[in-house]
Amino acid sequence: MLPAITTDKLTKRFGDFTAVDQITFEVNKGEIFGFLGANGAGKTTAMRMLNGLSRPSGGQAAVAGFDVYRETEKIKKHIGYMSQKFSLYEDLTVRENIQFYGGIYGLPGKEIRRQVQELIGGLGMQAYANTLVKSIPLGWKQKLSFSIAIMHRPEIVFLDEPTGGVDPITRRQFWEMIYKAASEGMTVFVTTHYMDEAEYCDRVSIMVDGRIAALDRPRALKEQFGAGSMNDVFLQLTRPKP
Amino acid sequence: MKQFGIFIQKEFYHILRDRRTLLILLGMPVVLVLLFGFAITNEIDNARIAILDQSKGEMSQEITQRLVASGYFLIDENLQEIAQIEQHFREGKTKMAVVFPSGIEEDKRRNLPTQIQLIADATDPNTATTLINYASAIIGQYAQEQARGQALPMQIRTEVKMLYNPRLKSVFLFVPGVMTVILMLVSAMMTSIAITREKELGTMEVLLVSPLKPAMIIVGKVIPYILLALANTVVILLLGTFVFGMPVRGSLVLLALECLLFVITALALGILISTRTDSQQVAMLISLMVLMLPTILLSGFIFPIESMPKVLQVISNIIPAKWFIIILKNVMLKGTGIEFVWKESLILAGMTLFFIGASVRNFKTRLE
Known part of the structure; x- marks a missing residue:
């Protein structure tokens, strides 16, 4: 079975500054892959090279089996993306947002109508179906964003800090949704700041200054660093050496 | 094609739900024409x-x-x-x-x-x-x-005939001018704001990751504004004709085509602006300073180009509005056909191609 994502010495330079420095890793199909790092470590840049928003400066990478240099159009059909900034239209209703995103991913009308029912029902949002998105609570917006990002059943979904600013209960519910998607065979590539969320991932990589400093299952990492939690692992890796 | 339709539908939701902007866009032409027509006038009357x-x-x-x-x-x-x-x-x-x-x-x-x-x-x-x-x-x-009747040395009588506008009505000049300003405003400023808004909100990124082609995103965003601009044109022409007696002597088809051409020129400018900035505010400022001011001041709308200093006369050549006003006056007042405005039309078309080319070069499919 081919891995969902492979990279080989993938690099991104902005002038003299190397944002992503020769990272090499593989993400397996159906895996929840945590992409950790401090602000400015290069997480978002790396993710943008994988989803076709940014052209790599060097190295190789393939997403869903397609090359990130030559086959970005094909990649786009096989991935879902939830950006760091909130990505729904505030002046459209919940229903219209679902219809819009379903439409631009080319879902047939019948399928869109089915998804509208299923998504709104699944999230328990019946009362909000015809409400403008700007007037629904943030937690629901995030859950709705995620549901919309995966409504066209992509092979891989990229989540860029999806739970920023959300309360712990909603975060918990959000992760249940991620688990459910993964259990249905979807590969989840997620960046996060929250170390407790790192524990939920199958494997995590920790980026420091554009390089991957560690990559393994959370339990293995904790053993390797003799740490009690992912938080300690992270601090040991990122704290400036004396 | 279906994706495209859905995209345009979404744009209309944005426009129709922003009531205040919509009111300004539809009300402004009416106010401007009435204002210029009634209040600001060079005619001498009593x-x-x-x-x-x-x-x-x-x-x-x-x-x-x-x-x-x-x-x-x-x-x-x-x-x-x-x-x-x-x-x-x-x-x-x-x-x-x-x-x-x-x-x-x-x-x-x-x-x-x-x-x-x-x-x-x-x-x-x-x-x-x-x-x-x-x-x-x-x-x-x-x-x-x-x-008369007396022997006088030789005399020359001048007989003056004011062609195309015998009563020297200034509204004949203002209607083409206001039309130009409005089309520029709706097409260039509104599209540059609409596109940068998606960038500012972060939805542009999501659109670029989707299978929609970047060209389709841009075209989808501008089409509603083309319609809005053309609706404004019709309103201004109707007001000019029925309230101020402004004639449209040339072919309506030619007039419509020339308006469409200018709208596209302005849209291309709007797109170009939106490729240079990510913020709605900057887009608006650039539109106002770089587009609106020259359109009002250097196009011959208010100040005759012939009486400008040489430097400004040269600069006025790169203002699309100048050429559009010449075309409008020709078609509306003189009733000339394409044979007399093809040069100006060609200049506008050339400018449009240039702006589109520059936009494509700037447009970052891969937001670096």
Whole structure:
């Protein structure tokens, strides 16, 4: 079975500054892959090279089996993306947002109508179906964003800090949704700041200054660093050496 | 194609739900045309003048009557002495004073050249010049009629005919001007704001990751504004025609096509601006400073290009609005066909291609 994502010495330079420095890793199909790092470590840049928003400066990478240099159009059909900034239209209703995103991913009308029912029902949002998105609570917006990002059943979904600013209960519910998607065979590539969320991932990589400093299952990492939690692992890796 | 339809539908939701902007977009053309048509005008109509008649004779009476009968002037007051004139002007009661000196009847009897003085308030130079011209013409005609039957040295009478706009209605100039400004505003400013809004909100990123082609995203975003701009054009033309009697002498089809061409030029500019900035505010400022000001000031809309300094005349050539106003005047007022405006149309088309080319170069499919 081919891995969902492979990279080989993938690099991104902005002038003299190397944002992503020769990272090499593989993400397996159906895996929840945590992409950790401090602000400015290069997480978002790396993710943008994988989803076709940014052209790599060097190295190789393939997403869903397609090359990130030559086959970005094909990649786009096989991935879902939830950006760091909130990505729904505030002046459209919940229903219209679902219809819009379903439409631009080319879902047939019948399928869109089915998804509208299923998504709104699944999230328990019946009362909000015809409400403008700007007037629904943030937690629901995030859950709705995620549901919309995966409504066209992509092979891989990229989540860029999806739970920023959300309360712990909603975060918990959000992760249940991620688990459910993964259990249905979807590969989840997620960046996060929250170390407790790192524990939920199958494997995590920790980026420091554009390089991957560690990559393994959370339990293995904790053993390797003799740490009690992912938080300690992270601090040991990122704290400036004396 | 279905994806495209859904995208455009979404754009209409944005436009229709932003009631305040929509109201401004649809209301502004009406307000501007009415404002320019009624309030701001160079036409002389019942200008108040003062008469100082020191001759108290037949001739001064007749000339005064003719001035009033022309419809351009209204006698505000008959003055008694020279000193009153200046005070009258200072009080702003009058725009022009006519002084008949005491000796004019005597000069007439002895068949000598005589003089009548016209004094105008030149704080507003345009009005002053126009008033003086009108009054001189009326007095001149009177003099010629008086001279009839008498042997005079050779005379040249000038016969003036104001072509295309015989009554010198300024609305004929303002309608094309307002149309140009509105089309520029709706097409360039609104699209640059609409596109940068998606960037600012972060939805542009999500669209670029989706299977939609970048060109489709841009075209989808501008199509509603093309329709809005063309709707505005129709409103302005209807107002101009039915409220101000502005003629459309040329072909309506040609007029519509030229408007479409200019809208596309302006859209290309709007797109170009949106590729240079990620913020709505900057987009709006650039649109206002770089597009609107030159469109209003350097296009010949308000100030005649011929009377500008050489440098500005050269600069005016790169203002798309200049060429569009020439086309509009030709098609609407002179009723000329494409054979007389193809050059200007070609210039606009060339500019459009240039702007689109520059936009494509700038547009970052892969947001670096």
